[in-house]
Amino acid sequence: MRFCSRDHRKDSVARTLDLVGDGWTFLVLREAFFGVRRFDAFQNTLGIATNILADRLRRLTRDGIFERQRDPEDGRRFEYRLTERGRDLYWVTLALMRWGDKWLADEQGPPLQLTHDRCGKDFTPQTVCSACGEEIDPREVSYRSRR
Structure with a gap:
């Protein structure tokens, strides 16, 4: 789904969703942050259909989130490694994790520490102001267009 073509703002949120705006994509990214690199390992840990996984890896590679490299241990296979652009999505993943830990954890608490x-x-992940270092409260943020 293309979000930018339907969104009158066409801001960074819509642009980012155009690249990573589905659940399987974020689960593939989560596994990459846990160190998964090979197709079969992604498939085994996620239980995702191979055609869906192949599509997500192809798109993430095309969009510069992953680099596809020959496996150094088995040159017939490939690894998918996060690029700098991909590693920068870690903060988005942490934000989702923080929200889930706060609102969806059971009586035992968050599943990961x-x-x-x-x-x-x-x-605990948090978002702080780069100028003053205080945690960001969305009620204390204003927006202005740069165009």
Whole structure:
């Protein structure tokens, strides 16, 4: 589905949804962030139909989210590695995770705990202002067009 062609704003949200706007795409990305790189590993962990997975990997590669490279251990196979553009989608994934942890967790709490490897501490994802460092509250944000 093309969001930009139907959206009068044609902003960055619509443009991003044009690239990654379906559930399977985000689950493929999630697995890539967990270290999955091969077609069969994506298929096994997700239980996704091979034709759907092939389509998502093809589109993510075409759109510069993944690079398709020969597997260094088996040159007959390929790996899908996140590009810098793809790694930048991690923040979107963390935002979805934070929302799900807050609103959809069961009585045992969130299913995953994130640990920052550099400092060794567990953390909760948050969005902060790049200018003042305070957490962003959507009620305290205004918008203005740059065009």
